[in-house]
Amino acid sequence: MVFENNRECYHCDGNHPELLNSFVENLSVAGVGGDDDPELVAFWDRCEAAGLPSRLVMDPNGQYRMTRIPLFRNAVSYTMNGKPAVKRRLDSTDEENIGALLYFNYPSTWNHFLGDHALSFRVLPLGAGETLVTTKWLVPADAVEGEDYDLETLTKVWLATNDQDRQLVEETFRGVSSPSYVPGPFSDLAENGVCQFVDWYCETMRQKLQNQK
Numbered sequence: 001m002v003f004e005n006n007r008e009c010y011h012c013d014g015n016h017p018e019l020l021n022s023f024v025e026n027l028s029v030a031g032v033g034g035d036d037d038p039e040l041v042a043f044w045d046r047c048e049a050a051g052l053p054s055r056l057v058m059d060p061n062g063q064y065r066m067t068r069i070p071l072f073r074n075a076v077s078y079t080m081n082g083k084p085a086v087k088r089r090l091d092s093t094d095e096e097n098i099g100a101l102l103y104f105n106y107p108s109t110w111n112h113f114l115g116d117h118a119l120s121f122r123v124l125p126l127g128a129g130e131t132l133v134t135t136k137w138l139v140p141a142d143a144v145e146g147e148d149y150d151l152e153t154l155t156k157v158w159l160a161t162n163d164q165d166r167q168l169v170e171e172t173f174r175g176v177s178s179p180s181y182v183p184g185p186f187s188d189l190a191e192n193g194v195c196q197f198v199d200w201y202c203e204t205m206r207q208k209l210q211n212q213k
């Protein structure tokens with residue numbers, strides 16, 4: 001459920017005011033598409049010309065996927081004003097706006113790589129009804145706290161977003177745990193990423209169980 005929540009931003013508009021200053025879900029890459037969006041293609045071309053791989057790379061089985069997305073308007077980092085949280089650069093290009101490189105590896109991690117810092121999320125199930133999510137903010141090795149960045153600016157957006165997502169997942173878990181719960185269909189458009197994750201999960205479980213016979 002933590003990953004299902006992560007793989008869609010259907011819920012973002014109503015729940016993530018801090019994140020929406022910089023992040024905008026790109027439905028073209030939420031699933032497996034993207035080549036039909038001219039603005040996205042132009043963004044990828046610009047980043048790749050600067051030496052930054054950007055187009056979707058996906059495991060044939062769907063377990064991992066990596067793609068670069070542009071951020072909202074002129075934002076270059078996940079901060080309240082969209083400006084960098086760290087004065088030093090994480091990458092070695094002169095391109096100021098490289099968006100966010102997203103890397104998912106099911107079922108345990110998702111990551112965002114920005115121009116000034118990176119975010120790593122680990123998902124560790126502790127039991128059927130409890131999951132530990134650990135977030136790490138990675139800054140350039142020579143960045144000095146207090147000089148090149150301050151923790152509040154760096155962490156504010158995702159501390160808030162994580163807490164909002166925690167509440168959403170906990171409430172959804174309560175809902176699906178009800179004896180009267182009946183699953184509904186996913187939206188092929190807005191929840192395409194969830195469909196892709198669930199397909200991978202079901203196929204992986206089916207194969208593992210078959211191998212145990």
Ligand SMILES: [Fe+2]
Pocket residue numbers: 005006011012016164165
């Ligand atoms: Fe969320």
